[in-house]
Amino acid sequence: MNGGKRKWQALIVDDEELARKLIREMLATHPEIEVAAECGNGMEAVKAAGEHKPNLLFLDVQMPKLTGFDVLELIDRNGVAIVFVTAFDQYAMKAFDVHAVDYLLKPFSRERFEAALEKAKSQEGKKVVDAAELAAASRPAGQYAERIVVKDGTKVTLIGVSKLDYAEALDDYVSLVSEGKKHLKQQTISGLELALDPSLFVRIHRSYIVNLERVVRIEPYAKDSKVAILNSGVKLPVSRAGYARLKTLLEDKR
């Protein structure tokens, strides 16, 4: 990274072709910026980000499957300047939370676009935020996640929370079990717990969160400890505090 000489690699992510073309055209007067790829949706963006390692990202918010915020959760953001480009002004606060360098409202003028580029260039090399913070920021306040995005190599999987059986903490990762498959995600179990609706998911143990609907029964295991048996037959340990949480929740439901 030696100042302004460095060539910029940009990714344009928007589900509308004309919107992408417009940005490409505005970038045409900037030879120092090379458009590495155009992406029509979030999945493509995640893939292209892995391949091209861009340092400038023009990102639409509302796109099929993965939103712009989902994309940010799944890519390596180190040294990437994010410029949101959207017709919706209601994401501006969230964009601020994820440390985007600018937020362009469609339609925008060339002057406004140039200003965004200037900001991106001046903020080069700034520190980024961690993924859990991003995940929390991409959720509207007071709402819980409806799905969890997981990236496995280049493959992106969306897990609807209703299909999540349970989650297990594994050091810096959580293992998400859904429909008989395990998915690893780089997130702490506490971070996941915050994202999930507490009336549907319970932290039954320091290392486990369970989908309440999957619990068939609770059995005593040893003195002071119990196991939860899921409809799939899986047994999960229940701590004393976890059992108390489970009990209040089940009593509330009744």
Place this chain on the structure above:
Amino acid sequence: MDKSNIGKSAWAVLWFAGVLFAALMATMLVTNWGMSWSAALILAVPMAALAQGIAWSARFTCRSHPLLGKDVWHTVLTHVAAAVVLAYLWVGIGKLVAQWIDSGLGMNGTYRHFAAAQTQLYGVGFSYYLLGTAFHYMLFAQKASQEAQERALESSVRAREAELSALKAQINPHFLYNSLNSISALTSIDPRRARDMCVSLADFLRLTLGMGEKALIPLREEVGLLEKYCAIEKVRFGERLTVKEEIQEEAKECLLPPLLLQPLFENAVVHGIAQMPEGGWIKLHAARNGARILLTVENSWDPEAGSSRRNGVGLRNVQRRLEARYGNEAQLQAKAEDEIFRVSLSFPAETEKAK
């Protein structure tokens, strides 16, 4: 049953009638049957009060037997029977009072005078009960018409509100911003298409704003608007958006509230097509089935995208407008099955000529 139910004026009428009744009865007893004034008054006052009670009791019979009820003869018989029984009771009590005045108060001859008037008094009691029924039926009718007026007023206010909020929701600002962004892109890439899009957008806005002033428009005009809308969205979505129409010839002239279908198309685009990387389709089906018109808007959607709930506002709006216009004659059904989201509307078919 309480005062507030029948109003102050009704109570005034009852009081006035009571006093008048007592005065007339006393006069009649004195002049026609030669009763003394004092005896006549002592007798007439409780008799008048009792008569008011009898007339009042008609209220309950009237309530349980509406004037325009199913069985008119039953109603008439009930009232006549009640009139006979109550008149008999009334005169019977009158006799007891007269007897008491006669012997108890020592005004000899009162009972004799009363007995002479007995036949006429039966007639009075009988008629007075029937007068009461007339009075109560009148009160009920007045109340019903007042309520009907209030309901009509309320429903017209609600219709107006639904209309207004529907119009406000009609032009989604994001639709405009995105369209303008497309034009902004086209100005240098393809100026001719940029101009076409400006024209389409202007046409769409003109139609939308113009239609809002009309109460009803023929389906073909709504379809014209939908085509403009889709033309604009096609510039944005390109190959991703496919629109199909199946409109029966007889349905084209059927009337509907303006901009009824447009929000459904917008929902289809925003929650259906825009959520699918490969895009999808919207299909409008319109058919007239005798006295009713059936409209269906279908679109492909991705159940995984999980945005079905957000359809709520637009759908509710359409439902409210239908209700305001057609009451329970209209039906709306929204259903997501497999990979198709379907909204079906059905309401009475009207045409310009038939009106």
